[in-house]
Amino acid sequence: MPYPLKNQPADLRESMYFPEIIRGFGDLARHFFKNLFFSRDRNPDVLARKRGGFGYSDNVTLQYPEERAPYPPGYRGLHRLVPREDGRPRCVACYMCATACPAQCIYIEAGEYADDPIEKYPVKFVIDEMRCIVCGFCVEACPKDAIRMDSGEHTPPSYERAAQIWDQKRLLRGPSVSYQYDPWLRRGSPSISPEKLEEMRARAKPFPSVATDEASQTPGFSVRALAQEARERAEAAKR
Amino acid sequence: MNRFVGMLLFFAGVVAGLIALSAGFYWVAGWLGWGFNALANAISGTPGVVSPGAISFGASVANIVTLLLVLVMTSGALLTTAERKWSAMMQNRIGANRIKVFGSALGGVPFLAADALKMLTKESVEPRGRTRLLYQLAPALAFAPVFALFAIVPVGMDLDPSQIPGLASRIASGVVQPIGLQIARLDAGLLYLFAISSLAVYGTSLAGWASNNKLALLGGVRASSQMISYEVSLGLSLVGSMIAYRSLQLNEIVVAQGQSVFGGIPAVGILLQPVGFLVFFASAFAETKRAPFDLPEGESEIVGYFIEYSGMKFGLMFLAEFVEVAVLSGILTAVFLGGWHPYLFEGWLQANLSPFWFAAVGAGAFIFKMTLMMWLQFTVRWLLPRFRFDQIQKLCWKILLPAALVNVFVTALVLLLDPSMQLLAVVGAVTIVAIAAITVAVGRAPAPEAGHGAAHVVAGH
Ligand code: SF4
Ligand code: SF4
Numbered sequence: 106m107p108y109p110l111k112n113q114p115a116d117l118r119e120s121m122y123f124p125e126i127i128r129g130f131g132d133l134a135r136h137f138f139k140n141l142f143f144s145r146d147r148n149p150d151v152l153a154r155k156r157g158g159f160g161y162s163d164n165v166t167l168q169y170p171e172e173r174a175p176y177p178p179g180y181r182g183l184h185r186l187v188p189r190e191d192g193r194p195r196c197v198a199c200y201m202c203a204t205a206c207p208a209q210c211i212y213i214e215a216g217e218y219a220d221d222p223i224e225k226y227p228v229k230f231v232i233d234e235m236r237c238i239v240c241g242f243c244v245e246a247c248p249k250d251a252i253r254m255d256s257g258e259h260t261p262p263s264y265e266r267a268a269q270i271w272d273q274k275r276l277l278r279g280p281s282v283s284y285q286y287d288p289w290l291r292r293g294s295p296s297i298s299p300e301k302l303e304e305m306r307a308r309a310k311p312f313p314s315v316a317t318d319e320a321s322q323t324p325g326f327s328v329r330a331l332a333q334e335a336r337e338r339a340e341a342a343k344r
Numbered sequence: 345m346n347r348f349v350g351m352l353l354f355f356a357g358v359v360a361g362l363i364a365l366s367a368g369f370y371w372v373a374g375w376l377g378w379g380f381n382a383l384a385n386a387i388s389g390t391p392g393v394v395s396p397g398a399i400s401f402g403a404s405v406a407n408i409v410t411l412l413l414v415l416v417m418t419s420g421a422l423l424t425t426a427e428r429k430w431s432a433m434m435q436n437r438i439g440a441n442r443i444k445v446f447g448s449a450l451g452g453v454p455f456l457a458a459d460a461l462k463m464l465t466k467e468s469v470e471p472r473g474r475t476r477l478l479y480q481l482a483p484a485l486a487f488a489p490v491f492a493l494f495a496i497v498p499v500g501m502d503l504d505p506s507q508i509p510g511l512a513s514r515i516a517s518g519v520v521q522p523i524g525l526q527i528a529r530l531d532a533g534l535l536y537l538f539a540i541s542s543l544a545v546y547g548t549s550l551a552g553w554a555s556n557n558k559l560a561l562l563g564g565v566r567a568s569s570q571m572i573s574y575e576v577s578l579g580l581s582l583v584g585s586m587i588a589y590r591s592l593q594l595n596e597i598v599v600a601q602g603q604s605v606f607g608g609i610p611a612v613g614i615l616l617q618p619v620g621f622l623v624f625f626a627s628a629f630a631e632t633k634r635a636p637f638d639l640p641e642g643e644s645e646i647v648g649y650f651i652e653y654s655g656m657k658f659g660l661m662f663l664a665e666f667v668e669v670a671v672l673s674g675i676l677t678a679v680f681l682g683g684w685h686p687y688l689f690e691g692w693l694q695a696n697l698s699p700f701w702f703a704a705v706g707a708g709a710f711i712f713k714m715t716l717m718m719w720l721q722f723t724v725r726w727l728l729p730r731f732r733f734d735q736i737q738k739l740c741w742k743i744l745l746p747a748a749l750v751n752v753f754v755t756a757l758v759l760l761l762d763p764s765m766q767l768l769a770v771v772g773a774v775t776i777v778a779i780a781a782i783t784v785a786v787g788r789a790p791a792p793e794a795g796h797g798a799a800h801v802v803a804g805h
Pocket of ligand 1: 202205206207208209211236238239240241243244
């Protein structure tokens with residue numbers, strides 16, 4: 106926070122050095138003893154941690170791999186291919202995302218289902234996360250809301266480059282999504298049992314007019330959920 | 345809260361450990377003395393004779409091992425860890441904790457092993473144009489004088505060897521010279537300190553010269569000009585103490601600090617010589633070449649006089665710095681903090697403990713105060729940014745040196761008026777109060793809150 110410092114010459118007291126040094130020393134010593142005698146708040150929900158009050162150290166550090174600050178909602182994280190309730194990808198292999206991708210890091214091979222009202226599906230859907238510039242254009246381009254970046258995590262590091270090439274097996278995860286206009290719900294599908302179809306139809310939502318709103322609030326797979334999970338893990342560890 | 349209780353227990357454990365360690369030092373000194381006595385008897389074929397010379401010699405050898413190799417080396421090595429952890433605590437961080445032994449970071453201490461392993465196994469790369477002999481010699485020259493300084497520091501009080509457990513039946517009391525935890529009882533005392541501490545600059549400037557590197561040479565030149573300047577105020581700051589306690593010998597200075605002025609108040613050095621303490625502290629700090637006086641290193645500008653050193657040669661220079669911190673803390677403790685006087689409950693302890701354990705408590709108190717001084721030096725190191733070179737010289741010649749000179753004259757004058765240190769204690773107390781008052785007084789009003797807002801508007805934020 107900038108504030109104006111007048112460029113005055115040092116007054117007598119300041120030019121004696123020692124008084125100001127002793128004062129600063131007191132400040133540092135206060136922090137030292139506070140952090141020495143009090144421990145950090147180890148609450149796994151890092152956003153709710155207490156700091157600096159009585160009984161807590163002033164420490165701000167997160168022990169990174171073990172403790173993580175959740176990313177804010179709307180954070181463009183690792184891609185995922187959104188699954189349908191029956192486990193198949195929503196993707197129809199239209200190549201829109203691959204075309205929109207400025208880094209040209211999406212590779213798709215299309216195939217056909219024999220038993221499904223949609224004509225195409227991705228036999229191969231590969232994203233090179235190392236080339237990806239995390240622009241989110243693929244998410245915007247997708248007409249089926251089949252690719253999202255709402256996983257709330259960044260691409261995990263790896264020792265080999267090959268591990269950064271994510272294929273459909275690894276990408277297809279997270280909570281499933283259904284919309285009322287989905288062809289497999291409107292027309293039904295031989296691969297989905299009638300009861301299951303009823304259930305899926307009941308759960309389907311209208312297509313959102315503003316896609317990003319919905320994506321940033323995906324329930325069950327969000328930063329809050331991660332924090333909740335961490336809290337539960339800690340509870341379990343305590344027991 | 346768990347940590348709070350744990351820390352209290354930890355400190356109690358540390359104090360107990362220090363006392364036990366000091367007891368061990370005395371015990372080793374006594375028994376090694378006895379061992380040398382037995383050896384002398386075996387050689388000269390006179391069993392059963394107690395020869396004071398052999399016992400004193402053995403005790404000195406034991407002191408070299410226990411004080412130099414155990415106490416100073418261990419504290420020097422632990423300080424490398426302390427630097428990380430203490431600075432972390434001052435800056436609201438956690439500090440080094442990634443090496444874990446059975447799931448516990450142990451306060452970062454295992455990093456010692458990692459550091460040592462790294463330094464020892466690193467390839468030693470030497471520049472082509474170096475001056476071979478001086479290049480090899482410089483790390484040793486930087487390290488040895490610092491180490492040798494500790495020889496005159498009295499860690500513990502004198503103890504009759506007959507008081508040491510197990511020796512009472514072998515040595516009659518009063519026959520042999522008392523054993524003190526001090527390696528060399530030189531009459532020249534503080535003069536030895538000045539002589540040896542100025543030798544340390546050779547190591548750094550030779551390292552800078554011999555490695556055939558402009559930056560290293562710059563570092564060496566900076567080191568020599570800085571250390572030679574501060575040598576002057578370092579010497580003068582102790583003259584006041586010499587006058588006050590009428591001795592050059594550190595052990596006598598410590599004994600003299602046990603006197604009391606005005607009844608209960610001890611004649612501790614920091615009370616009689618507050619200005620001397622400040623000046624000595626600052627000059628000693630400059631001698632260690634640590635921030636804010638780290639111009640010879642100046643890693644952001646010239647990297648330093650050891651830029652061409654790698655592996656354990658660098659490690660030695662690095663360690664010399666930390667050992668110097670430990671040694672100067674020892675001297676500060678002896679001259680200004682009353683050395684091995686525990687002060688708290690001293691009379692009660694003396695009356696109720698056996699002389700052996702009282703001596704151990706005293707030596708434990710010394711090590712405790714020494715640790716406190718090391719902590720003080722580290723805090724200042726993390727408090728201040730590096731001075732500019734002209735500021736360093738100004739601080740030395742325009743502030744510290746006049747202050748030290750005035751201190752010498754005032755001390756001498758006051759002692760001339762009142763030889764029983766009482767007036768000196770009053771003057772010292774007044775100085776301390778004055779310094780405290782100047783410190784607490786607010787010099788310049790901090791920028792007011794409204795000022796912040798206005799600045800935002802002006803700056804367009
Ligand atoms: S985020 Fe951007 S760069 Fe990455 S895959 Fe999607 S469109 Fe391509
Ligand atoms: S993810 Fe979306 S845009 Fe990409 S191919 Fe599949 S349906 Fe088309």
